[in-house]
Amino acid sequence: MRAIVHEEKEGLEGLKVKEMPERQISDNEVRVKVHTAGMNRRDLAVVTKRHKADDPALIPGSDASGIVETVGGNVTKFQPGDEVIVNPGLGWQENSDAPPEGFEIVGLPDHGTFAEYYTCTEDHLERKPEHLSFEEAGVLPLAALTAYRALFTRGNLEAGQTVMLPGIGSGVLTFCLKYAKAIGARVIVTSRSESKQKEALNLGADLAISTEEDWQEALASEQVDLLIETIGNATFNKSLGVVRKGGTIVTFGSTTEDEVTFNIRQFFYGQYNLLGSTMGSAEELREMLGFISDHKIKPQLDKIFTMDQYKEAFEYIQESKNFGKIAIKVR
Known part of the structure; x- marks a missing residue:
């Protein structure tokens, strides 16, 4: 699969588009064909502050919308063809005063969403709000x-x-x-x-x-x-x-x-x-999805880049040119 990858060099110079292997899904996992991935300032921090030249290749990205392509044998919540968004939080299911130990965000330390496919367990997906396009839904989760x-x-x-x-x-x-x-x-x-x-x-x-x-x-x-x-x-x-x-x-x-x-x-x-405050739990994510659906709220979508325009996208957010969200259209 094609993916935006960071490796070999520090900072934005380490970014490239290349073929990456698709891993096999387990019985509890879902493979999503990514349509649009949202960009956040966190992605800039990952490649400019944390990721070093000798670290293994990393696919950044925390947000995505897409269509379920394959489900594992134990998956009951989704089926192929469902339109979904990715929950960018890992390990924070119920609302609490602070994130639990082990809480992580998609895109670091494991691979993220700037790729043609993203695989995760079914409890880290939610159904795409019907009033949003794939482009709008793809930039929604982390910031919203x-x-x-x-x-x-x-x-x-x-x-x-x-x-x-x-x-x-x-x-x-x-x-x-x-x-x-x-x-x-x-x-x-x-x-x-x-x-x-x-x-x-x-x-x-x-x-x-x-x-x-x-x-x-x-x-x-x-x-x-x-x-x-x-x-x-x-x-x-x-x-x-x-x-x-x-x-x-x-x-x-x-x-x-x-x-x-x-x-x-x-x-x-x-x-x-x-x-x-730090992002939020899966419980709050579902509350938020209900809130934006009730009020028909849409993201302020500033600009859409293609995967091959990754450098321009990172520079755009680095220079704070955006008013609202930036999308990377994968398909």
Whole structure:
């Protein structure tokens, strides 16, 4: 099978498209003919930070949609011809305060979805939402699940509250915007890009400001109940400065430095809540699929690349050109 593979060289220079062997499926497994695979910043991290030149060949990719081609003898949930999506989480079935020991994400350390076929156990597949195309479904799981847990499981966002999304443009934050508006929340976004600010307003954001301006001054008349912090050191103290007293910051990922310094006295006098979040469980994935089906929510699909355009796709996300999700169309 053809696959996007990383080997021999570090960073993006180690990427190539090549033939890889298809492994035999066990009695408990399902082979999926991949239609579309979604790209995430995690894929960039895998090939630029973790994967070394002397490591074995790795197929990246955590998201995919496709059609079941073959099922093992013990599989009861699916049959050939079913349209499915891949659950990018491995080993986290039921909702819990934190991922269980051994939790992994598809695409590292084992092979991922940037290939013509993907094989997994049946409990790591879900049926494709009927209102989504294969391209839309292929970019859905990781980002949509991450947004769902951050906003609702961790952030407890409710109708009428205000959520702030600094650095709008990522797949996760565009899902956060759509989810929040679906339940009747107010949404404030920031971006250094005026075009991304305008796109967010077109999607329903109530207010868009520059990431680089004085947030306290710009939001003097606002009350921010929940803030989703994904940038890290560059904006953390600005985020803390605009959340209402007793409000909540939920954080995951970090596009700038991981380590932050803040005034702990200011923090505890303000009675703030700081919560971490990581993707989500299979139980939450099913809740999220029900939510987007009920509200007919679709991913913000920015651009579709072919497998042979892998270099352009990785560079596109590396340079944060995207507003929403990036797809790699396998078929």
